[in-house]
Amino acid sequence: MLTVKNLHVSVAGKPILHGINLDVKAGEVHALMGPNGSGKSTLANTLAGHEDYLVTDGEVLFEGENLLAYSPEERAQKGIFLAFQYPVEIPGVNNMYFLKMAVNAIRKAQGKEELDALDFMKHIKATLTKLDMEDSLQKRDVNVGFSGGEKKRSEILQMALLEPKLGILDETDSGLDIDALRAVATGVNKLRNAERAMIIVTHYQRLLDYIEPDFVHVISNGKIIRTGNKTLALELEEKGYGWITGEEAA
């Protein structure tokens, strides 16, 4: 589904990613781990099409197409979803309204019929039930005054509503207490299926207690320096990043 080849990315003239290779197939869950500042968010934002991130070399194929040729909204419409590390507040814009606009923009681009208010309500209710979530955030403005946990929960709900092919979760676990973490993980697990792939960016191993990845990659200084299965994450937890980044330096 997603093939990243020798990806080099600069931000504000500064090279951050130095040749990332990654191959993600439908149905797979990949964990991307690494110390702060190693380039995890840079990779996530580049895949989503953020204009501040300049690809200087390499290529990205999504379902066989050159992903880098598309605008952020076109990528979203093709089925790429990014759960933001820092979801943005949009004052004055009702969350429910925002979700409906997003769902319909994507449905329209995919040649599906747009949902009217009533059908959308049904869609949201069904999705909330599926995720085992409450309805409390829909009446508020987008992310305005949400707690950390609420913001992340809302990102998962958005992912569920938009039904992407590839979900990228950027540190969705950071700063969450154990209940919120469990809620997020439950949501993610419910959204796993044979057609959908996910890249889960995380700094800590603990999310992986709840979401079992098929692959674990360790990124350091803009390069993937190690790939393994879930035992790699456990080893990392035990020995710290120094173990592996030191190993590389050695």
Next chain:
Amino acid sequence: MNSANPSVETLVEGGYTEGFITEIETETLPPGLDEDVVRRISAIKQEPEYLLEKRLKAYRHWLTMEEPTWATVRHPQIDYQAISYFSAPKSRKDSPQSLDEIDPEILETYNKLGIPLEEQKQLAGVAVDAVFDSVSVATTFKKELAEAGVIFCSISEAIQQHPELIKQYLGSVVPHTDNFFAALNTAVFTDGTFVYVPEGVRCPMELSTYFRINAANTGQFERTLIIADKGSYVSYLEGCTAPMRDENQLHAAVVELIALEDAQIKYSTVQNWYPGDAEGRGGIYNFVTKRGLCKGDRSRISWTQVETGSAITWKYPSCILRGDDSIGEFYSVAVTRGHQQADTGTKMLHVGRNTRSTIVSKGISADFGSNAYRGRVRMNRGAENARNHTQCDSLLIGDRCAAHTFPYIEVLNPTAKIEHEATTSKIDADQLFYCRQRGLSEENAVSMIVNGFCKEVFNELPMEFAVEARKLLQISLEGAVG
């Protein structure tokens, strides 16, 4: 003539969609202004002697005044002798009694504007007093309003039919000496709207006037007078559009509101006059004096405005809070793009005790647009415990536009309190990326963010006009980013 508009393409590309010109025969005075013109206007309208005197006094006073220069707007010198001061559709002579008698071209114009003038469209519950250039051509819903005792007619008609109200109130809130444009208006005003809501009556429907400036080179000098008697309520909407023309047109209206004890007046404006082309040619000069008098105790006047049009907007809807416990409110969205200039704001003059005022101003600038908020809050000596809250937010789209804020505050009573908050922000790149990552186009994202920015003001508009205002905002900001 449907092909009057030369550039259908520009409309499709999000240009000024109301820019068609109606081909009808008009009766127009030649350009120029002197005492004779003032006399002729008064004579055409068969006005009583005292009104002619009032006009002449205003005219003579105007001659002694100078155009104000303190607003942050720049424009070429207006040649007041090049303007025609009266233009009326010909059919006016035998003043239309029903819609059938109205020139179909005029009706077609209103249809294009989406004004609910025909009977079936009136289900929307809006009574329309349509002003076509200088004369009211149709007043709808008269009967139902009459049953409630509400008088809703053109000001010319009120001058004939309700002389005692006109004598008592016309010019009582905005005297001709008030300012340059008010003096000019008093001298040459041609028509406008009159509303009187009797004691204890809640006006059964929204009242609405749609202004449209049509004839070339005619200034429009509307005069509106709304009186809410004790304990009554009225909500009034003024919508404005004008055809596309190369020359600038002058609009200098005067609106006076009077609320007696326990009465409430809500006055909403959606202004979409032609703003001029991308190079800044043409467009309406909009110099308007709007003022409400909260005359009685516990009376309340709210101004809500959405200003997206005009080349130049100069307006400060104001409230004089004379009655104790009276309330004045001002909610405003002003959009400037291209080379538009807006200098707008409000004045709240607190006279009575426990008077309250709220000001919420949202300025949006894009391209080379310039947006100034100018607000004045004065607490008089007797304004015991008076309160004002002002919130003034500017949103910039791009980096060639400008926003200015000029708050003037005078507090003569130590128990009075004023709060002022001001913010300036740019449309945030992170907000845009977030929306686009959710599949929204950049334009839809901008329009959504801007609408969110304006929400507090839109919430004050009657439902159907809020929808219209949102649409208008979207049209006026098309292509502003990117």
